Amino acid sequence: MKTSDPIDVASHCARAALGMMERHKVPPTPENFAIWYAFVAGRNPVLSDAINLILSGGGKFTQKVNEELYERFAVFGQDKAELREVGLRVEEAVGKVLEYLSNASSGTTNYGAALEHFSGRLSGAPAPDYLTDAVGAIMAETKTMVEINRQLEGNLESSSTEIVRLRNELDDLKREAATDALTQLSNRKMFDHALVMAIHNADETRSPLCLLMIDIDHFKQFNDTYGHPLGDQILKLVGRSLTDIVKVKDTAARYGGEEFAVILPETDLEAALQVAETIRGQVAAKRVTNRRTGQVLGQVTLSAGAARYVPGEDPESLVSRADQTLYLAKKDGRNRVKSEVDLAVAAKTSEGQ
Template sequence: MRSEQVDGARAIAEQAMTAMARYDVPATPENYTIWYAYVAGSDPELVKALNVVISNHGTFTPERNAEIYERFFSRSRLDQTVQSTGEGLESAMTRVLRLLGDFDADQTAYGHKLAQMSGALEGGSTAETVQAVLRQLRQETRAILVKNQELEHRLARSKREIEQLRQNLESVRRDALTDPLTGIANRKQFDQRLREACAAALEDGGAVALVMVDIDHFKAFNDRFGHRVGDEVLKLVARHLRNQVKGRDTPARYGGEEFALILPSTTLAGAGVLAEQIRKSLAEHSLTSRKTDLRYGKVTLSLGIAVYQLGERLDDLLQRADRALYLAKDKGRNRVCTEADLPADAQAEVPAFTTAKLDRLET
């Protein structure tokens, strides 16, 4: 059995290296991790993502490879940070509890000494006795004040340390949910926000519109002007989407040159107006290099819209928005299509709504 496992792993490794060579992917450890998982089929979403690039005749640039690795394999970094932050918080809290325990013990001892001194003054104390008790009282009080000040300093340091750990954790959490190139939500955050928006719709019966956005002829643009310019186009589109939405709306980079908008409390008609505004305002501008004044031309978008139907699988919502997006491309690109434009047989059937638990929403 062990021999068969070794042979199987070796075969997958060889196929992964062959595939990397076929698509000109450098044999780095990160890239090998991606393609080994692809050949093994261990992550369906990863397989789907790579197949989309391959079917579109895309190239696996260093930026795209890094994006894929970040998307599918960066969880370990977050886990390590969470673990180290948890250990740091536990250590800091242990110190705080120990300091508070010492403070309590010091206060108790101080109280006992005050009681002893009070007892010494009872029953006709002499002037010398009173003087001695007062000296001891000053010494004990001075000592407890010093200890209290030291405690305040140590607690302040522990507070700063805990706050720094909290900020580190928040920074890593934010990075894990943000696309590193464009600065908007990544696929992980998109999935999370879509689930939350649809769960809220189940609660209040509201609408959630999903807009899928694709940059027209991006590969040709990339091949002609280079990947650096292509990256600038991706950032331009992301910035444009972010500036056009507001409130609880979520712009996200879905993958490659595809983006998405989650629009809570938005009808199909309302989403159509916003999508057309986004398409038109971007198409009216021509992209030009600031350094060389070279005109790159216009960047246009194709957009597809669908609205969440209560009780349906989220995959069905995504599929309808995708179908509307590809319909927009088939009709000539640089346009908006909605699920209402799809042929009747292409519109997914919507199951009757039931009182299913929110946590049973399927993605």
């Protein structure tokens, strides 16, 4: 999520982050600074846990550790070269601002020294001609200082505009890096990150958490029969349906191929099943049409499985259980929703046979 700290808060966090980086011998690169700023600001509880674990264990922040922290908490599969280039441009723009401030400080120092010098000379009851020369020199120095400040104002305004533009460009890159290009849903990397965060929040707040795994029925048949362009059309259709139905606090993602996932924080299993049924019903109500010919090609159906988070389990276990319920829905005829309750019933039935 994009955040904007007040200038005093941002300055405090930036100084604290740089101080900690220096103490722990972390190179002050833009990537490392982004991680430590987020750590100091308390922006990401999972990041805080990861760094605190290293600190408490006496670990060192080697280049590999720093890269792993950045990969895990700041990058979601984006083109690193492109992001690095923008990061360097931001660094360059900030450097220019610091240079302008340094020049202004130097100019102010020179001006102050000149005033002090002339003041000392005037205190000795100078002759009128000398007084005129001294005042003229002060006026000349004053004009120089005014010009320096005018240039500084222009340079700072230009640099501020460039930094805002680069910040927006970085935001766009991060958004693209976390998004599946075809469906505009979160991609797999973003899903993995969001699930870790959702589990952490569920543990912290002791609130329910559920996961839906959803698969398009007979998708390969559509692709083989009508071609990949139609397959892409179906994927987009499902993506739009998920976007329309899930809430802001939820995360809908393209998990891979024709499989989708929905993370439902603060949602119990019964409510999760209702969400899954709404998604299944909305997609099933649509008819796929060949846009070129207008021919109606048929109905798209979904199979879905729902699992609830068990406190203390890892993300892989939750995904595995949701996947098992999805496979049960397919096994029982597709175009339906199953939960881990159905999974338990199926297991008992199998044992009794």
